Amino acid sequence: xxxxxxxxxxxxxxxxxxxxxxxxxxxxxxxxxxxxxxxxxxxxxxxxxxxxxxxxxxxxxxxxxxxxxxxxxxxxxxxxxxxxxxxxxxxxxxxxxxxxxxxxxxxxxxxxxxxxxxxxxxxxxxxxxxxxxxxxxxxxxxxxxxxxxxxxxxxxxxxxxxxxxxxxxxxxxxxxxxxxxxxxxxxxxxxxxxxxxxxxxxxxxxxxxxxxxxxxxxxxxxxxxxxxxxxxxxxxxxxxxxxxxxxxxxxxxxxxxxxxxxxxxxxxxxxxxxxxxxxxxxxx
Amino acid sequence: xxxxxxxxxxxxxxxxxxxxxxxxxxxxxxxxxxxxxxxxxxxxxxxxxxxxxxxxxxxxxxxxxxxxxxxxxxxxxxxxxxxxxxxxxxxxxxxxxxxxxxxxxxxxxxxxxxxxxxxxxxxxxxxxxxxxxxxxxxxxxxxxxxxxxxxxxxxxxxxxxxxxxxxxxxxxxxxxxxxxxxxxxxxxxxxxxxxxxxxxxxxxxxxxxxxxxxxxxxxxxxxxxxxxxxxxxxxxxxxxxxxxxxxxxxxxxxxxxxxxxxxxxxxxxxxxxxxxxxxxxxxx
Numbered sequence: 424x425x426x427x428x429x430x431x432x433x434x435x436x437x438x439x440x441x442x443x444x445x446x447x448x449x450x451x452x453x454x455x456x457x458x459x460x461x462x463x464x465x466x467x468x469x470x471x472x473x474x475x476x477x478x479x480x481x482x483x484x485x486x487x488x489x490x491x492x493x494x495x496x497x498x499x500x501x502x503x504x505x506x507x508x509x510x511x512x513x514x515x516x517x518x519x520x521x522x523x524x525x526x527x528x529x530x531x532x533x534x535x536x537x538x539x540x541x542x543x544x545x546x547x548x549x550x551x552x553x554x555x556x557x558x559x560x561x562x563x564x565x566x567x568x569x570x571x572x573x574x575x576x577x578x579x580x581x582x583x584x585x586x587x588x589x590x591x592x593x594x595x596x597x598x599x600x601x602x603x604x605x606x607x608x609x610x611x612x613x614x615x616x617x618x619x620x621x622x623x624x625x626x627x628x629x630x631x632x633x634x635x636x637x638x639x640x641x642x643x644x645x646x647x648x649x650x651x652x653x654x655x656x657x658x659x660x661x662x663x664x665x666x667x668x669x670x671x672x673x674x675x676x677x678x679x680x681x682x683x684x685x686x687x688x689x690x691x692x693x694x695x696x697x698x699x700x701x702x703x704x705x706x707x
Numbered sequence: 708x709x710x711x712x713x714x715x716x717x718x719x720x721x722x723x724x725x726x727x728x729x730x731x732x733x734x735x736x737x738x739x740x741x742x743x744x745x746x747x748x749x750x751x752x753x754x755x756x757x758x759x760x761x762x763x764x765x766x767x768x769x770x771x772x773x774x775x776x777x778x779x780x781x782x783x784x785x786x787x788x789x790x791x792x793x794x795x796x797x798x799x800x801x802x803x804x805x806x807x808x809x810x811x812x813x814x815x816x817x818x819x820x821x822x823x824x825x826x827x828x829x830x831x832x833x834x835x836x837x838x839x840x841x842x843x844x845x846x847x848x849x850x851x852x853x854x855x856x857x858x859x860x861x862x863x864x865x866x867x868x869x870x871x872x873x874x875x876x877x878x879x880x881x882x883x884x885x886x887x888x889x890x891x892x893x894x895x896x897x898x899x900x901x902x903x904x905x906x907x908x909x910x911x912x913x914x915x916x917x918x919x920x921x922x923x924x925x926x927x928x929x930x931x932x933x934x935x936x937x938x939x940x941x942x943x944x945x946x947x948x949x950x951x952x953x954x955x956x957x958x959x960x961x962x963x964x965x966x967x968x969x970x971x972x973x974x975x976x977x978x979x980x981x982x983x984x985x986x987x988x989x990x991x
Contacts, residue, residue: 447978450741457734461824473978520819528806535804540745551972563879595847694731694757
């Protein structure tokens, strides 16, 4: 992650980075963070400028960018996803290094597709009345209603069912998949009773093709559980080792793909899971 | 949103779009969807290729891209965020329109900062042991534990408290803010008892500076509530109009900023809320 200072300071070496967008600015931020993460050690302050959708707002942006440059002692970096050519032109009047994302890539795509782009603002996220957006909100609600084995009703409608011992990362991963990809995720804890019965929780076997496991390093699991229930059997290193060992045996026997979550972010787990289960993204 | 077909078809006019990345591919997808949303009507099929982190995987990518081009009858579009110059060079051997994100933007940044980029893979999302990532997972857990007024304990630790009538969009917005921005969000329903008592729910007044309201068109609210509890007073248009009217009066009197969520996505609500409350993003 780039070393953004949380609040603009007056460091003389600092570069201010502006994320400028006609819409929410999420694309500009995602792109900017990807690029800037390659320059570790450069002190950066970030300024988000979403909804720059008029000439007046673009002119106000330019003034703010130029002021930051004078304060920093060198010109700012501007990551722009402005779609409107007129506001983009105004922005280019700023004294800054302007990385103009549409400027760079729209022309080759227009040539490739043999058509002009629509220059429509805010189209990269589906409208709230689109079937994609409705499905995404439904996925969030479904995932919440099927967190931690709360309900086994409607599992037929799930896209993925995550299984794993308590605190192996199922809930954050489930919510991330629902919000980012519009995927309906249920998650089920594997508990000592499952290991003693030596079978999957009731109702899961018939959904085996949707099951995906998360496992975690036992020492890390013990640390996480200690924060929740200190000095408990639940959190003890011996019990964590036993549960992880049992869970892996169960998943291996049932033919369930799984992933070790210890050193993986929810983004990495999500991308791996989609690839492994070959699920199409429903939405952007 | 681009008109991706959910599964690759054999349409002769279709263009296949590949999202190629050394990491999760999220940046490539975000970038690609933003660009391609400008070309409505072009039939597209998408192929995600995350974790392309070796020469062999890059070569396999090239083979898959070329095969898609032969099948489609014209060359595919490749959106690449490959950081490694060696794998990027292999990818450039494909018969495709390659939009190379790092290739386009790293050089001007290197010149600006007077240093070479690190060419480090997967740095745009913080590592799982970084304080940013830990804070983000904490935010997700906090937000879940403070959904729908479940707990008023620990509100001191919240960054934002969303208020609004039942089904005004508080829960999806809260989870989105936690996952995307690492912000700790509590949300509280405004219920008829609050309107009758003519004051905020207990314990919220002292956090007034963190409060943000969501409101919604009463007709839309009635439709949403009908799906949940058909033919109830709760879902009736009259009751929905009354609740929205009362909630707006209460928020106005208490000086709470609010947003009409009816036609806004969670991304748009999130970006507006951050701007309005002037909250710094904790994480990327």
